[in-house]
Amino acid sequence: MQPRLIFRVQAEPFDLAQEVKALAAIGDDVGAVASFTGYCRSEGGRLAALELEHYPGMAEEEIGRVVQDAVTRWPLSGLTVIHRFGMMRPGDGIVLVVTASSHRTAAFEAAEFLMDYLKTRAPFWKKEHRADGSIGEWVEAKDFDDKAAERWQTLG
Amino acid sequence: MQPRLIFRVQAEPFDLAQEVKALAAIGDDVGAVASFTGYCRSEGGRLAALELEHYPGMAEEEIGRVVQDAVTRWPLSGLTVIHRFGMMRPGDGIVLVVTASSHRTAAFEAAEFLMDYLKTRAPFWKKEHRADGSIGEWVEAKDFDDKAAERWQTLG
Amino acid sequence: MTEIKLIYFAWVRERIGLAEERVDVPHSVATVAELASWLQGRGEEYAYAFENPAIVRAAIDRKHVKPDATIAGAREIAFFPPMTGG
């Protein structure tokens, strides 16, 4: 059976429960569903919002490539990736990854892989809006994220 | 701030969305929530149900020890572990782990650690009920699960 | 003799035919492994439950223990197969 792949780039919020239910409902042999939600943080009250800019078209295509890579590496029944753009307030969900498999290791590893790759390859950029009303800096990419993504090149 | 720890052993179903919402609501600095749900599988139509027996009292205590271990190893804002007992039909959720942290690696690793340890240390046993109406075997422990749990003794 | 509460789970329980019992254990029985071996002598059901003692796990007062754990002072000792939860 072909894995069920869903990936979207959208301004609207997502609903974790709905996405997990959709994957768990694929069949009676989904034994494991892992999920990851990345939220907008206030950074200790410093931020009022994060504004997410993206490259329309490429964002969807690049996520599609990462998704294809994941289903090649792990035996998945299905996976869902939703990445939002626009203005996010602290507590808002920015990115959602859900993976379904018959076994937990595949579900966990694929979810981690997807997140590591989304961080370093999906064309999104975050700009800070400070709590004092001023517009802050563009968030700087973390060396840690590149390293996290690199580990999948030797493992996998 | 002390991490918010919730762990329960119950017959009733659990609600992933509700548990994730509770952890995400801890504060504006929860940047990452990982979850894992383990479901009852039909094993290709062979099974009608899995019956989960547990050791009341010890199940809660042992999960409590694993939970304490997790918050000592990773910087978590909170975590939730719910393990069910009783009769599970294919598609029913058996176990739920949710971890919240400011960073994704801690959330992912803690969730994997919790699942690996629940598999090998929490006093639960699964008995098969076959689709043909007969009572089947007790599920055998997997060597894989012991190995998965062992890796945390050198890492972490 | 010391009275100890014994609890059995999963196929250990099914083979012995009891979920729990109170047993007078002789003072010469010092460890969990010795207790399992002493139980084996109590009858066919016990011999069957402990036929491969290496795969039966134990807990003393709700904590996992190894076969060489001493049973002195134990209130409740449980025997069960390797766990399959999660």
Next chain:
Amino acid sequence: MTEIKLIYFAWVRERIGLAEERVDVPHSVATVAELASWLQGRGEEYAYAFENPAIVRAAIDRKHVKPDATIAGAREIAFFPPMTGG
């Protein structure tokens, strides 16, 4: 000269002051790195955007490319900082 659509994101876009433009690129400009360096000569804004060309990333026709990628045949070339999504 070849007309290419250029797109800029995040602080590359802000520094240049344009989200996208169509540019006639001389045939002598063969790679992404050469294009970045040629753009630097187009004015202060461009010089500022590419002041540290090593940290500006590029995509040709919506695929990530390295600085030595050839731009021949490209319809759309994007320049942007390292990504910070997820």
